[in-house]
Amino acid sequence: MQPWPRLLATFVAVVLPVAVQAADGFDIVSLGALGGIQDGNLSAHLIRPHDDDRAVTCDAGTLVNGLRVAEERGSLGDVRLTPGSAESRVGHVLTQRIKGYLITHAHLDHVAGLVVASPDDSKKPIYGLASVNAALVDNYFNWQAWPNFTDRGKDPQLKKYTMVDLAPGVATPLRDTKMRVTAFPLSHGGVESTAFLIESDNDAVLCFGDTGPDAVEKGARLGDVWLAVAERVKQRRLKAILIEVSYTSDRPDAQLFGHLTPKWLMASLHDLDRAAGGGALAGLPVIVTHIKYSLTREQPQKKIQDELSAANDLGVRFILPSQGSRWHFR
Numbered sequence: 001m002q003p004w005p006r007l008l009a010t011f012v013a014v015v016l017p018v019a020v021q022a023a024d025g026f027d028i029v030s031l032g033a034l035g036g037i038q039d040g041n042l043s044a045h046l047i048r049p050h051d052d053d054r055a056v057t058c059d060a061g062t063l064v065n066g067l068r069v070a071e072e073r074g075s076l077g078d079v080r081l082t083p084g085s086a087e088s089r090v091g092h093v094l095t096q097r098i099k100g101y102l103i104t105h106a107h108l109d110h111v112a113g114l115v116v117a118s119p120d121d122s123k124k125p126i127y128g129l130a131s132v133n134a135a136l137v138d139n140y141f142n143w144q145a146w147p148n149f150t151d152r153g154k155d156p157q158l159k160k161y162t163m164v165d166l167a168p169g170v171a172t173p174l175r176d177t178k179m180r181v182t183a184f185p186l187s188h189g190g191v192e193s194t195a196f197l198i199e200s201d202n203d204a205v206l207c208f209g210d211t212g213p214d215a216v217e218k219g220a221r222l223g224d225v226w227l228a229v230a231e232r233v234k235q236r237r238l239k240a241i242l243i244e245v246s247y248t249s250d251r252p253d254a255q256l257f258g259h260l261t262p263k264w265l266m267a268s269l270h271d272l273d274r275a276a277g278g279g280a281l282a283g284l285p286v287i288v289t290h291i292k293y294s295l296t297r298e299q300p301q302k303k304i305q306d307e308l309s310a311a312n313d314l315g316v317r318f319i320l321p322s323q324g325s326r327w328h329f330r
């Protein structure tokens with residue numbers, strides 16, 4: 001064979017299939033954007049590979065209401081229903097598309113949607129660190145707060161949810177999806193919380209539960225997460241970070257209760273930038289979750305946005321989500 005036809009044949013045989021199989025990032029829908037106190041809009045994000053409709057949620061503070069708002073905003077528009085079925089798009093996504101829940105910690109604002117939707121939900125796993133799963137079963141699925149829909153704890157166990165304990169730092173396949181997850185423990189004012197690294201092919205997103213800054217929590221857990229993902233950030237394989245900011249920067253450290261402010265988030269992102277060799281965060285989408293709804297006439301979003309913009313010397317792309325927003329990060 002002449003060199004050019006041979007090159008072409010090699011391209012078709014080797015390069016094309018790789019290109020076709022190449023990952024195309026993640027789709028994320030915000031089902032609950034805030035960290036309290038507004039019931040109906042609490043921490044929950046629907047995450048799936050762009051090229052596969054099987055999803056999980058990172059936290060589940062709000063589920064059905066988040067799906068309703070997402071549908072009203074057209075963010076579930078491409079979901080095709082089973083022909084002849086009476087199910088709604090909200091019902092279809094809840095029971096058919098969501099293949100499991102990743103729970104960062106058992107605080108009510110991260111699990112309320114899951115608990116109240118459970119009677120009409122489908123069978124699926126709940127993934128969490130052992131301490132988080134134990135708190136879920138002991139505090140909610142105990143036949144007093146709520147029937148026990150899990151496969152652990154008080155009899156009778158209804159076994160709708162299979163509780164899967166994640167070992168810290170170990171990649172675990174997410175059943176019935178093409179994703180895998182690695183859990184990293186976080187310190188949240190005396191409670192163990194979690195950051196989940198969710199991967200599909202070569203792509204990854206990182207979803208944080210509530211966390212305090214290392215300096216205030218007197219530990220290194222946030223720093224350890226950055227060290228674990230630094231190489232992926234360097235290689236631009238990490239497509240987005242979802243992380244909390246609960247208060248504006250004027251909040252005293254003694255009153256953070258295991259949460260971040262814009263000042264502390266920027267300081268921590270600098271740690272990640274250093275670990276990734278510098279200049280690695282330019283353009284990286286960072287979704288700022290868990291801002292608290294305020295009972296004053298002014299919501300804190302504008303001030304938090306201004307504080308982040310003013311301090312953003314890393315070129316990070318900060319996104320303050322609203323419920324029902326959808327993004328494709330690639």
Ligand SMILES: [Zn+2]
Nearest residue numbers: 035107109210
């Ligand atoms: Zn919270």
Ligand SMILES: [Zn+2]
Nearest residue numbers: 105107188210
């Ligand atoms: Zn919390």
